[in-house]
Amino acid sequence: KAGVTQTPRYLIKTRGQQVTLSCSPISGHRSVSWYQQTPGQGLQFLFEYFSETQRNKGNFPGRFSGRQFSNSRSEMNVSTLELGDSALYLCASTPLGQGAEKLFFGSGTQLSVL
Amino acid sequence: GEDVEQSLFLSVREGDSSVINCTYTDSSSTYLYWYKQEPGAGLQLLTYIFSNMDMKQDQRLTVLLNKKDKHLSLRIADTQTGDSAIYFCADASGGSYIPTFGRGTSLIVHP
Numbered sequence: 168k169a170g171v172t173q174t175p176r177y178l179i180k181t182r183g184q185q186v187t188l189s190c191s192p193i194s195g196h197r198s199v200s201w202y203q204q205t206p207g208q209g210l211q212f213l214f215e216y217f218s219e220t221q222r223n224k225g226n227f228p229g230r231f232s233g234r235q236f237s238n239s240r241s242e243m244n245v246s247t248l249e250l251g252d253s254a255l256y257l258c259a260s261t262p263l264g265q266g267a268e269k270l271f272f273g274s275g276t277q278l279s280v281l
Numbered sequence: 282g283e284d285v286e287q288s289l290f291l292s293v294r295e296g297d298s299s300v301i302n303c304t305y306t307d308s309s310s311t312y313l314y315w316y317k318q319e320p321g322a323g324l325q326l327l328t329y330i331f332s333n334m335d336m337k338q339d340q341r342l343t344v345l346l347n348k349k350d351k352h353l354s355l356r357i358a359d360t361q362t363g364d365s366a367i368y369f370c371a372d373a374s375g376g377s378y379i380p381t382f383g384r385g386t387s388l389i390v391h392p
Contacts, residue, residue, distance in 0.1 A: 171323070189286060200379060202382075208384070209369075209382055209384030209385055210369065210382035210384075211382075212381075212384070214377055215379060223379055257323055257324065259323075259324075262376075270326065270380070271326075272323030272324040272325070273323050274321065274322050275322075275323055275324045
């Protein structure tokens with residue numbers, strides 16, 4: 168069974184641009200969560216989608232948005248990039264109704280904002 | 282969860298035991314987790330413990346939970362160079378699949 172796939176693996180953008188990251192969950196998983204990982208703040212929860220609906224949201228500005236498609240694939244978008252948005256963005260999926268012991272992570276997208 | 286704290290670095294010699302400590306503040310935490318992140322990879326669940334347990338052992342891994350002090354530890358016996366990674370402690374309440382993570386402890390294993 169394929170794992171959680173995130174594309175692209177690396178991205179370099181400049182301030183003010185926007186970026187879209189993609190996540191394909193494990194087959195059969197319907198919940199997708201996004202996390203931002205930085206050396207200073209650790210792992211911070213961005214948002215979670217289930218059946219194309221955002222169910223939970225972390226404490227991030229509106230420049231961070233996401234969506235989920237009918238096949239459970241998810242994208243997150245960051246508009247008007249700032250230097251502080253440089254981070255590893257991780258996606259995780261879980262089956263319906265399962266707890267975090269069933270949370271599977273992708274390898275992440277490393278975003279560098281210059 | 283509310284807040285999870287853990288030390289940032291730990292250095293041990295190969296063959297020794299490693300103990301990574303974590304404290305949490307959410308008294309309603311039901312599940313506590315340990316994840317491992319190897320360089321260039323995402324997080325991988327190592328083990329987890331229910332809040333009504335004191336200890337859980339899984340091969341070289343031993344998790345100890347002191348619920349009164351809200352303290353969690355992960356002991357790795359016979360630490361190997363392949364154990365070098367970042368270890369994250371996390372907690373979650375009820376059936377939540379949105380855990381709160383600590384900042385991670387970088388474990389460095391040297392020969």
